Amino acid sequence: MLEIKNLCVQLEEEDKQILKGVNLSLEAGKVHAIMGPNGSGKSTLSYVLSGKGGYEVTEGSAHLEGNDILEMEPEERAAAGLFLAFQYPVEIPGVGNMTFLRTAVNSQRKLRGEPEMSAGEFLKVVRAKAKDLKIDADMLKRPVNVGFSGGEKKRNEILQMAMLEPKMCILDETDSGLDVDAMKLVAQGVNALRDGKRTFLVITHYQRLLDHIKPDVVHIMAAGRIIKSGGPELALEVENNGYADLLEETA
Amino acid sequence: MVASSPKVISDRALHDAELISNSGAWAKNARQLASARAQEQGLPQRRDEYWKYTRPDVFVQKNVALIPQACPEIGIFADQMKTEIVFENAKLATHHLPEIDNCKIESLSNASTLDLHWVQDIYGKLELAGQKPVERSLAALNTAMATEGLLVHATGQVSSPIRIHSVSIGITDAVIHHVVKVEAGASVTLIETGQYGARSNVVIEVDVADTGSFHHIRVQDGKESHMLTHIFASIGADAKFKSFTLTTDGKMTRNECILDLVGDNSSVTVAGACLGDSNFHHDDTVFITHDAVNCESRQVFKKVLRNGAVGVFQGKILVKAGAQKTDGYQISQSLLLDEDSQFLAKPELEIYADDVACSHGSTSGAIDEEALFYLRSRGVPEPKAVDLLTLSFIAQAIGEIEDPDLAQAILSHLTDILEAR
16 A cells, blocks of 8 residues: 655755655555654654655655655645544634535545535535544534644544545554543544555554554654564553663664 | 825815805815815825825826726625615616615715705714824815715614625726714614725715614725725714725725724724735725723734735724723734735824723734645645635634624635635
8 A cells, every 4th residue: 555665854944864764565454553752753754755845855765556655746645545644733713624624525536536525415424424423513613623622633633534535544643632532532433444445554652542543563663764563562562661672672 | 294286186176166066055064174174184195104005196196097997796795685776987876775674875966955964963074083183185085075975874773784886887086975874773784895986085984873883894806996995983882883894806905994982882893804916005094092981992904915915004093091991902914925925014002091901913924834734635735725724814804794694705705706816
């Protein structure tokens, strides 16, 4: 699904290398987790893959189903099936959540040359999906993320994911700022989207999210590289011993 | 102020002499006084502080190259309008003015020969009261020279808005003067769309009695138009005044709003949003005087500018001694879509009472890159994402409109315009 080869990235504004040759191969239908200490480049990886400005790819490649995504605009990547659940979802006052969702869904369809979803059909689908995530009618009407609690913002991200039905989902620290109940709800939402074909890249500091979203593969990232990969037990090792041992091991 | 362009004044004076002699007694008197006032004040000059950011030339020069106008669409508000009055080339095209409950509407050209007591107490009087501390000679000239306008007398709740739609075909100079009187307990909504002329000088005088309520919505979209407007309003106790203007086109627009809060416990709002592209200069000049206790005033202006468009805001809140418990709010913001556009703001507070809450702010900024990326990452193409963020930016000003249906109509209209550009 997603093939990342020797990805090297630096900041556009300053000569600072952040990713120093990342290699990842994500098979369709699998859940991969990336863990790592602060500043290891996890979020940068998610931004570069989704096309945020301010980064320069100096080497390497990233292909989604064989298509070079690094050459695409962010909206084209989205239409190609890539989705990033933001660590800090952005507030957009004055634009209703519903309007935003519908614009996003139909923009992607248009970019893919598919017919737009009618207002009636959209309403039906969004209501059903919102209900599963315990998102009420009021939250759908309110401006995008404005006045939402941390948990509401993250649930809103998952709702967008559910509506846009991406092939490749990147979750950037979706557990940050969530209490246990909110985390369970978000994890349920994510698990509901696991259908054996959809692929996930879950970025997190902590193992506890992975109790709820069970990964197939766990990668440890440090200083801009994947330093170790393994099964779910690797996450438990980090939980028990911290990153220090792993960093020493590979140093 | 020195009248350094006497020629222009005297040419115009010749013109009003005829107009004045054709008027009935009260109108004649008001026009003569206003004419003398304008002569004494002289025309605004570039060096006047009050015209620092907007050149008055185009409003005072005799020979300005005016470009023939296309008729703007009449579609906006189509669902809401039951009462509509049409102006064509600055003349009334609706010959039988609508008769509606709780409201009497007359035309200025007709009524200047009638003995309308309520108009006599307002016509030229509120404009005169608004000549201090800054002289507004073009408004005085308007009082002297206005050829047409509506006289609206609301004596109760007027259920449906009164819409004035003006169409200017060809090259027209328009001098229009409306007068509105809202009696105690009465309420009325006035909507203005279209343009009176290629160059328009419009004055609206509004007298809101105690417990009265006045709402005004204006859409300015005339291509190539030059628009100078003044609203002079006096607001009584426990009363309400709200005005919102959307400007989406026009070469040169200056909207002045001069409000006097003379009764306790009242609230006024002046809000505006503009969408400016290239040869576009838009000036909001507001002067609100708090001369009563426990009143609230709000000024909310949002300007979206690109390709060298210019936005101006001059807003002042004057709180007189004794106007305690005043709550004044003023925000003026611009969204500059490129580096060629500019926004010039002069917010002012002058406060002589000690128990007052006044806040003001002014900002200029570009599109929020984080928000833009967020929208694009959801598949929204960049131009559409910019449109959404533009709507997001303007939303606060539209939020000041009282009637949700009218606010929705403005929002849809704006969305259509953004999509088309």
